[in-house]
Amino acid sequence: MSSSLRHGEFVGSLDCGTTSTRFIIFDRYANIVAQRQIEFPQYYPQPGWHEHDADEMMETCDACIEGAIEELESAGWAKQSVKVIGVTNQRETTVVWSRKTGKPLSRAIVWDDARTRGLVAHHEKKLAEEGIEVDGKVEKGPSAIRKITGLPLSTYFSALKVRWMIDHWDAVRKAHDEDDLCLGTVESWIVFRLTGGGTTGLHISEVSNASRTLLMNLQKLEWDPSLLKFFGLRSSILPKIVPSSHVYGKIAYGALNGVPIGGLVGDQQGALVGNKCFKRGETKCTFGTGAFLLFNTGTDIVESTHGLLSTVAYQDGESGKPVYCLEGSIAVAGSAIKWLRDSMSMIHSAQEVNALATKYPDSGGVYFVTAFSGLLAPYWDPTAAGMIIGITSYTTPAHIARATLEANAFNTRAVLESMQLDSGEQLKDVKVDGGMTNGDAVMEILADLGGFEVVRPEMRESTALGSAILAGAAIRLFGWDLSKPETFHEVNTAGNVVFKPKITVEDREKRWKGWQRAVEKARGWQDPDSE
Known part of the structure; x- marks a missing residue:
């Protein structure tokens, strides 16, 4: 059969998310040629805990x-048409395995796991009392770690997760004490296994993922000795930090045996690349359950004074300068629509919200502050509460549906204004992806209330496309070159829709002031000392 199959040039992307894995094969225009998606089990052993089985993820x-290769061949293409693959992944999720056996020592702790809250408090106190060495001198307080890493002390990041593993799981502690422990984020684990595992697999970590561990110096792109000392970790547990676009090694088995691995990137940075945000000031937003905004700051690290994170976007090859970005996260986006459907029974399906919200041109003075579990960027108020305000006898379910979509736009504008203030750059447009972007009403409201153009591509698998672009560029497939954005001018341009602001500036600013008043009412509502 193989002799009758056509030979083309494609690039693959292995996208290991929080709940499922996908392998997508793209052509040079970002058309999907073949794909396969499989969910894997989630483990919640205690409230606030979230774990994955590393072997199950790899399976x-x-x-x-x-599966994707079978589909490719069924479509008439030879598997040799896949010239290179990339990997993109859920960030901060922490995997540990034995150097001697190559087998996991425990379950992985997932990025949203909150068990390390006590460790955060402990290390905050340690920072205040003892401080940490920054550029040759000891500094105290929460800003000290942010100066090194661009990140705050938080349950999200990997250093505290592995510290908890060592403190609580005997097998991990024993491996650490005996210098048999390998630490990695998800892409590290996947590459280790793809390249043979055991004693031959590569132990590497891509720079955008390494920047989410609280262990990497953001300027030097190296593991920081003062941070390792602060968290009590051996340097030998760490992988080698590698660029985002580079040929690291080859797959050692299976349908793609011998195919090079050429691109690695964390999922949100992958979406930035997939949306072709290669220039300073270009911005993407992924609207899912929550929303993640990344703003390209070029080769400059921009220290945020407006509630954002500074992090690595990507690095082109070992000699390439890193590209940095500002990141802002919104806790509630699509989950507010789900709340209307599941908790309030105002709609029967998520798609209905668009029709309901467009019955009126505005929300009738209603504002919905969607602070279901406090507010993240740029407000950072865990005591904020969800609030619907401005209700009158005129208010209908359509107004509340409209206010739900408007909340998404206002939250996005708040983060983007912080990005502009921090960077000094003026925003022209935002490139979007994620499930919420399927609704035109959501995009029109975002453009109107944000005051910028919203660019929505037809193919919105931007995270997977990002790692595919990085992998293709590593071998100059299709002539792709990250230093020359024009080489991607044919990639994912078919079917782009641009939503432009239509309301007046006066109307927009009036509504924005109303949102700010609503947020102030919602802030500080919860008693921080209550159960």
Whole structure:
């Protein structure tokens, strides 16, 4: 059969998310040629805990590759048409395995796991009392770690997760004490296994993922000795930090045996690349359950004074300068629509919200502050509460649906204004992806209330496309070159829709002031000492 198959040039992307894995094969225009997606089990052993089985994750990776290759061949293409693959992944999720056996020592702790809250408090106190060495001198307080890493002390990041593992799981502590422990984020684990595992697999970490561990110096792109000392970790547990676009090694088994791995990137940075935000000031927003905004700051690290994170976007090859970005996270986006459907029974499906919200041209003075569990960027108020305000006898379910979509736009504008203030750059447009972007009403409201153009591509698998672009560029497939954005001018341009602001500036600013008043009412509502 293989002799009758056509030979083309494609690039693959292995996208290991929080709940499922996908392998997508793209052509040079970002058309999807073949794909396979498989969910993997989630483990919640205690309230606030979230774990994955590293072997189960890897089984889905292997099965997705094999399944997509079967689909590729069924479409008449030889598997040799896949010239290189990239990997993109859920960030901060922490995997540990034995150097001697290559097998996991425990379950992985997932990025949203909150068990390390006590460790955060402990290390905040340690920072205040003892401080940490920054540029040759000891500094105290929460800003000290942010100066090194661009990140705050938080349950999200990997250093505290592995510290908890060592403190609480005997097998991990024993491996650390005996210098048999390997630490990695998800892309580290996947590459280790794809390249053979055991004693031959590569132990590497891509720079955008490494920048989410609280262990990497953001300027030097190196593991920081003072941070390792602060968290009590051996340097030998760490992988080698590698660029985002580079040929690291080859797949050692299966349908793609011998195919090079050429691109690695964290999922949100992958979406930035997939949306072709290669220039300073270009911005993407992924609207899912929550929303993640990344703003390209070029080769400059911009220290945020407006509630954002500074992090690595990507690095082009070992000699390439890193590209940095500002990141802002919104806790509630699509989940507010789900709340209207599941908790309030105002709609029967998520799609209905668009029709309901467009019955009126505005929300009738209603504002919905969607602070279901406090507010993240740029407000950072865990005591804020969800609030619907401005209700009158005129208010209908359509107004509340409209206010729900407007909340998404206002939250996005708040983060983007912080990005402009921090960077000094003026925003022209925002490139979007994620499930919420399927609704035109959501995009029109975002453009109107944000005051910027919203660019929505037809193919919105931007995270996977980002790692595919990085992998293709590593071998100059299709002539792709990250230093020359024009080489991507044919990539994912078909079917782009641009939503432009239509309301007046006066109307927009009046509504924005109303939102700010509503947020102030919602802030500080919860008693921080209550259960």
